[in-house]
Amino acid sequence: MKISTGIDILDRELTGGIKQGSSVLIMATPGVEDLQFAHQSLFSYLINKGNATYMVNNKKPSIVREMLKGFDWDISRFEKQGSCVFMDSYSGLIKALPEAKGFVKDPTDIDQVSEAAYSLLNKTKTPALIVIDSLSSMIDVTNSEKEVIKFLKKFTSKAKESGITIIALFTQWPYSKSTIKGVEKVFDCIIRLKAVEQKVILRSYFSVEKASWLEKKEKHEIPYKILNPGGVKVFIPKILVTGPFNAGKTSFIHSASTKAISVDRLGTTVALDHGHVEFKGFAVDLFGTPGQERFDPMLDLLSGEAFGVIIIVDATKPKGFARAKEMLKRTRKDGLPAVIAVNKIDLEGALGLAEVSRMMSMPEDILLVPMRAENAANAKEGKPCKLKKEDVNNVLEKLLEKVI
Ligand SMILES: Nc1nc2c(ncn2[C@@H]2O[C@H](COP(=O)(O)OP(=O)(O)OP(=O)(O)O)[C@@H](O)[C@H]2O)c(=O)[nH]1
Ligand SMILES: [Mg+2]
Known part of the structure; x- marks a missing residue:
């Protein structure tokens, strides 16, 4: 027993x-x-x-x-x-x-x-x-x-x-x-x-x-x-959430977190997104970066001491994939665990996971996980939206499995 x-x-x-x-x-x-x-x-x-x-x-x-x-x-x-x-x-x-x-x-x-x-x-x-x-x-x-x-x-x-x-x-x-x-x-x-x-x-x-x-x-x-x-929790002090402009980083952090803050202007993030997640015995702090290139120096600053990286890509915007790869390379030092969340699969014209995987030609140890809005009708231009809980949890789970 x-x-x-x-x-x-x-x-x-x-x-x-x-x-x-x-x-x-x-x-x-x-x-x-x-x-x-x-x-x-x-x-x-x-x-x-x-x-x-x-x-x-x-x-x-x-x-x-x-x-x-x-x-x-x-x-x-x-x-x-x-x-x-x-x-x-x-x-x-x-x-x-x-x-x-x-x-x-x-x-x-x-x-x-x-x-x-x-x-x-x-x-x-x-x-x-x-x-x-x-x-x-x-x-x-x-x-x-x-x-x-x-x-x-x-x-x-x-x-x-x-x-x-x-x-x-x-x-x-x-x-x-x-x-x-x-x-x-x-x-x-x-x-x-x-x-x-x-x-x-x-x-x-x-x-x-x-x-x-x-x-x-x-x-x-x-x-x-x-x-x-709550008592004893596995504490992951930093998971980085990054990805191209408008891919859904802020939406992800807000959908995953019990507490979250963002600094957005006209619908785009201009400083940091921060969220705290409690999930399956884990306590995780998420740090999101702005997507625009002019903020790239922040990426380097933020990626120090990270335990893992979540890259969010927009499945309808293959033009952003190269940029996503560049961001992954920049943040994923020393083989840090990483997961790619393929977002907006609810939208018409979204590429399938296999297609995205092929186009991005990712190493085998990097998993791709699908993600979509909870309700596509509520995903308004210029405003982060609520993502489907199962998808968000799936992304977190896949990453945390690799972190510990
Ligand atoms: N249909 C749909 N729309 C989404 C989804 N995720 C995000 N959006 C929409 O996409 C837009 C951008 O989402 P954000 O979460 O602000 O994206 P971001 O990556 O933080 O953007 P930046 O900080 O400007 O780089 C918003 O209008 C959201 O409502 C999704 O899964 N499906
Ligand atoms: Mg944002």
Whole structure:
């Protein structure tokens, strides 16, 4: 049996989710957002009628509850039903009142932590999920790395016997190599969260480093962002949308986006089109260029750091194909993934896909995808129009498949 993490792309990377009874380590570089990986999995598990225990040692349970609620993952009804319980291993540390039945009076004492954890484990109705938030805090607070690792080994194998799944958060502070190795060895699966930094964190990536139930796999580094609401999304910070004058770039960006802005004058774009798309677990920012040649310097500026290119051509204007190719060449540096959207196929005289493909003589790795107005009668001169949703989604999907 597999357990969904509630994060589509992560489930896919894990071939359907976490194997029930496994232990999963979410190992994060300090500063990257990691909590929602556990929170989203927890909520998804509860929604699917599982039992869960949340062991927390670095904030009060009430704070965890609030954080979850802030993401639209309200767990109060599960707590009322008894399917979600906390182990409060924090309040004792700051001499505050217990906030859960499972309470550790002195969290600096690993024996007390271990005793409370086993007591909860024995009471847990299976199948169940246990979240440990966090392992690094446990090491820091108890100041006994070896003891914590020993506890973990036993605890995870006991959980496995009962088919209980564990997700533990671990921030990789500069611990000794043996501590890191020791922690890593305990777990069946490691999901690593990393960042690209340049004074500030520019971009975060996750990858499945190992999972006992997976055959050897290619390692994918997946850029992500935590959205609120929404949780963990694959984040594509830049997809370039370009193509000849009047081909339908602005129409595409507006039809695809939940939010979009354009700077148009007399029906043509004179600055940038920008849109934000949320689609199938992806969050994508689209950048459109003006079609007129006098704006070409913008193309070079914009194509830096793009993850992919969508070239839009007008199927009724073969004269524009050469220009489209030139724009493709200009933007598609280093074999950046690209898709050609063949637009306006609803219009009379539109060329077929095969014909366009032949006339453009595109390399094989560049897919051509048809696109049309939702309602041709509404496609007025000098005004972007709404494009057919299936076509727009198809274009996005074909490109995103290549990006990740
Ligand atoms: N019939 C039809 N008309 C379309 C379609 N897509 C766009 N149009 C029309 O084509 C014209 C140009 O669309 P825009 O989206 O502004 O094109 P653009 O590529 O942004 O144009 P520039 O920014 O000026 O280069 C508008 O009048 C649209 O209504 C389509 O699929 N079918
Ligand atoms: Mg435009």
